[in-house]
Amino acid sequence: MHVPTMAEFLASGEQPDILFWVGCAGSFDQRAQKITKAFVTILNKVGIKYAILGKEEMCTGDPARRSGNEFMFQMMAYQNIQILNGYNIKKIVTACPHCFNVLKNEYPELGGNYEVIHHATFLQQLIDEGKVRMTDTGGFKGKKITYHDSCYLGRANDIYEAPRKVLEAMDVALVEMKRCRSNGLCCGAGGAQMFKEEEKGDTRINIERSDEALSTGAKVIAAACPFCNTMLTDGVKNREKENEVEVLDIAELVALSLGN
Amino acid sequence: MQYIQQAAFLILAAYSIWLFRSNILQIKKNIFLGREEDLSDQSSLRWRNVVLLALGQKKMFRNPTVAIMHFIIYAGFIIINIEVLEIILDGITGWHRIFLTPLGSLYSLLINFFELLAVGVIGVCIIFFARRNILKLKRFMSKDLDGWPRSDANYILIAEIILMSLFLIMNASDRALQIQGNEHYHETGNFIVSGIIAPLFKNFSSAQLIAIERSCWWLHIVGIFAFLNYLPYSKHLHIMLAFPNAYYSRLEASGKMHNMQNVQNEVKYMMQPELAPTGDAQPMKFGAKDVMDLSWKSLLDAYSCTECGRCSTACPANQTGKLLSPRKIMMDTRDRLQEVGENIKKNGEFKDDGKTLLNDYISVEELRACTTCNACVQECPVSINPLDIILELRRSLIMEDSNAPQEWNAMFGNIENNFAPWKLSPDDRDKWTEDLKN
């Protein structure tokens, strides 16, 4: 499979329908790369005309801004917007809620105006339009699955239903944690916490959250954010449950259910 | 005697209203020490928030039982004010039950309703008191509330119970006087609650009853005036400020951070020097070190906080034992603002007292623990945004003081050099695509 870049589209004088914004985690983090690959597999299978920026993509500046470094954020935003506007991008899909939030809510006032969609919503649309047909190749039908709300998808942007609809389309047995939807507990990664040690306390946030997820008895913890994924995976490992419980992104769940 | 009472009442009323007015003006002045922020757009949406969030207490209904109880106190408080209006008019005119004749049968209906409300308020206040002091709900036991804040909450519950009891006893002694045939006390018939208490006063002399009735009347109104002037020092200011606070609450997606126009321009001029204005650059201040650097809305937030702790109960950092507590962020901001306001009042202008909100009130460790998850914002029943304050203080820490943990400095370096927060080559950004080839 070849993953096309914007530069290639430009060279051939064509414009893709969507830009897939991969994000730093999706590009570099080994666990998150699997999510990225699963998502392009779906795009490929559905036959969507998409492109990535490839080496031209840069950090959106989210962790810089939230740690307090506005200078660095503005630098990254400026450069990214130059590139996006240069390619005349109209529609962006991303699998990272942090990139999604910055691109959708924070770039417009800096001159970057795009239609930005998170992959949870995008996948739900593909399912609704019948472009993606779920089979049970993944064996998720009737399986106990819980969904962890990402703060930047949920409270920050009010997206609670789309990822759940995707899971419903797979006929899974969705079990909710007590703290879900707008009451959902953070995984501990946001606000640039991902990039430093936690402050001292009684327990780590990701342990608290993965314990709650494990207590539902779910066999799969579904997430829609590469950072939540890392945090929860660590939490599950910490309790030595990694052989019984998987942490999977909804894109991975869909990719596994596409049939052969 | 009658005239002395009228005069005393007028003086008391005028004084307490004047005092209240100057307290409120002082608070308004303090709030406007904050940075400007234009929040005057989309007024219809804002009014909708006032109706839903302040009047309808929508967020409280995340826990329906508590919401209903709180609503009883709140409705009781507002509605019984109609009765207070009568008390005030009686006080000024020397009349007794001035609304009785004009309202006719509606009058007993109203008073019956007020009496039922009063009983409801007493009941709920007792339950709330028990929740704080006997059941010891976790969020009320937090050290955030040590000292004055914990007493404040209890005082007000006790005061409400006393005020409502005075109202009922006043009506009961009034009824007892009517039964004795005292002319000044117009026949009203039995009211629903005080009618049950009245027979207890059967054996009291007329003079004793008048003394009781008058004492209750006076204590009730003095209590209300005292309450009015207690508000500005209390968490109960939220009964007023919840309304403007809902009106001015943020309408954008809560994930969006405030843009820093000055930094945006700075970066633009760096990238496109031809756009840079000529002449000396203005000195810039980044983020907030003290209350004056925060938006006025954050300061209104601080005065509106009811110290209920719902934010901290939902906070992932607080729940896992970190020092951060969004409630404390709001309380610290108010305390510091109060201090700055007094400083200005005393010195004519702000005189450096060697203190700032950052460090002296809110520590770096607290700020560092925030995951920007927005749970506190989501929970707050009075539309407060503790996260805005946290983020502005963080900006000051990083941009003014270059105070960042080692790992963050490394992350900044990586973003600058590798365009990603990790120490990985930008050339490898699309390396994952190679695994898909074949």
Ligand code: SF4
């Ligand atoms: S945004 Fe920060 S302060 Fe608010 S609940 Fe989340 S971690 Fe706590």
Ligand code: SF4
């Ligand atoms: S900020 Fe809101 S939720 Fe937190 S203590 Fe104050 S009123 Fe309660």
